[in-house]
Amino acid sequence: MNNKNDGSLKNAILIKVDSKKEDTKTFTELSRLVDTAGYVPVHTIFQRRERPDKTFHLGRGKLEEVKAAIDLYNADLIVFDDDLSGSKLNNLEKYLDIDVFDRQTLILEIFASRAISGEGKLQIELARKKNMLPRILGKGVELSRQGGGGAGGGGARRGGGEQQLEVDRRTLRKEIEELTIKIEKLEEERGQRRSKRQKNRIKTVAIVGYTNAGKSTLMNLLTKAGVLADDKLFATLDPKTRRLWLNENKEIVLTDTVGFISRLPHDLINAFKSTLEEAKHADLLLIVSDASSDAVIDEYDTVCETLTSIGVKEDVNRILVLNKSDKGLNPIIPNAENTVIISAKYAEGINYLKEKISEILFG
Numbered sequence: 001m002n003n004k005n006d007g008s009l010k011n012a013i014l015i016k017v018d019s020k021k022e023d024t025k026t027f028t029e030l031s032r033l034v035d036t037a038g039y040v041p042v043h044t045i046f047q048r049r050e051r052p053d054k055t056f057h058l059g060r061g062k063l064e065e066v067k068a069a070i071d072l073y074n075a076d077l078i079v080f081d082d083d084l085s086g087s088k089l090n091n092l093e094k095y096l097d098i099d100v101f102d103r104q105t106l107i108l109e110i111f112a113s114r115a116i117s118g119e120g121k122l123q124i125e126l127a128r129k130k131n132m133l134p135r136i137l138g139k140g141v142e143l144s145r146q147g148g149g150g151a152g153g154g155g156a157r158r159g160g161g162e163q164q165l166e167v168d169r170r171t172l173r174k175e176i177e178e179l180t181i182k183i184e185k186l187e188e189e190r191g192q193r194r195s196k197r198q199k200n201r202i203k204t205v206a207i208v209g210y211t212n213a214g215k216s217t218l219m220n221l222l223t224k225a226g227v228l229a230d231d232k233l234f235a236t237l238d239p240k241t242r243r244l245w246l247n248e249n250k251e252i253v254l255t256d257t258v259g260f261i262s263r264l265p266h267d268l269i270n271a272f273k274s275t276l277e278e279a280k281h282a283d284l285l286l287i288v289s290d291a292s293s294d295a296v297i298d299e300y301d302t303v304c305e306t307l308t309s310i311g312v313k314e315d316v317n318r319i320l321v322l323n324k325s326d327k328g329l330n331p332i333i334p335n336a337e338n339t340v341i342i343s344a345k346y347a348e349g350i351n352y353l354k355e356k357i358s359e360i361l362f363g
């Protein structure tokens with residue numbers, strides 16, 4: 001990895017511990033996530049290990065390698081591809097004297113830094129606060145374990161630290177509670193609006209899929225919606241809905257949604273439930289996949305699992321839209337009942353897709 005940084009951005013070292021061997025794809029997605037979050041991936045460190053270390057996640061020898069790399073690469077931040085407990089993150093930050101993120105925290109940071117409206121924003125705030133809580137709890141345990149007068153800390157200071165932590169903890173818990181109540185209220189209102197809408201029975205189609213698959217590009221092509229399509233992960237966070245005439249007498253409502261990614265933070269899946277309500281109640285799902293991606297099958301599986309976890313029923317109509325055909329199709333593409341090959345960028349295969357939508361919804 002030889003990324004250049006002019007100094008205005010933070011340098012990140014990427015780390016992964018796995019029982020499997022490292023390969024060329026090991027850090028691909030994490031690098032993109034780090035880049036999307038606005039950091040520069042400057043170096044990667046991989047450790048093959050049956051089981052991560054209980055205290056530091058990494059073995060002690062590797063830890064020294066990380067320490068040296070922090071100096072060598074002028075790193076400001078460590079990002080693990082793995083999910084780490086609050087206490088491991090705390091231990092690492094203390095030992096390495098640098099900010100340490102895990103994959104979930106990074107994804108939450110990305111979501112939190114993007115403009116997103118209403119309920120989605122509250123949900124992300126809630127997810128972040130829940131993510132912070134175990135770290136604060138962990139810090140409390142550390143403080144109470146530190147016996148005697150440690151370097152620079154007298155008994156009074158320590159007591160003050162504990163009091164402050166208790167205040168932080170209580171504030172955080174209270175904020176979590178308040179957010180939960182607010183969100184419940186919004187959910188109720190949304191349910192009421194939906195049942196009103198169900199009276200006018202325009203068929204609804206939701207575009208779903210892995211992040212960066214080309215969902216927004218397809219949405220724009222079909223509806224001229226002017227949704228931001230960008231070569232970043234999670235370019236779309238808020239769902240956008242537009243009407244579309246398939247032909248002079250067949251009208252549908254089309255929704256572009258947030259992209260999925262593997263190992264989404266659990267609380268973000270809850271956040272998705274609200275923004276993906278449209279998908280849950282859609283008459284038809286267009287599952288857009290980047291068919292040129294090496295990971296197309298894993299990505300497709302992640303999408304199907306995420307759909308199930310937000311409560312989308314198996315029997316909802318689906319079309320597998322294999323996008324980016326201009327870049328070449330990966331020979332091992334998932335086998336689904338309704339498959340359409342397109343290039344949203346070059347508007348290829350779109351008429352056939354429209355016909356297929358029409359056939360499924362209107363017979």
Ligand SMILES: Nc1nc2c(ncn2[C@@H]2O[C@H](COP(=O)(O)OP(=O)(O)OP(=O)(O)O)[C@@H](O)[C@H]2O)c(=O)[nH]1
Nearest residue numbers: 212213214215216217229230234235236259344345
């Ligand atoms: N070559 C090629 N690139 C495409 C095609 N469709 C989309 N892209 C590119 O893929 C990138 C991601 O496209 P988006 O439409 O933003 O993807 P998305 O699925 O909405 O992504 P998120 O909102 O981030 O989840 C952009 O750089 C698009 O120009 C295609 O058919 N061919």
Ligand SMILES: [Mg+2]
Nearest residue numbers: 215216235236
């Ligand atoms: Mg998008």
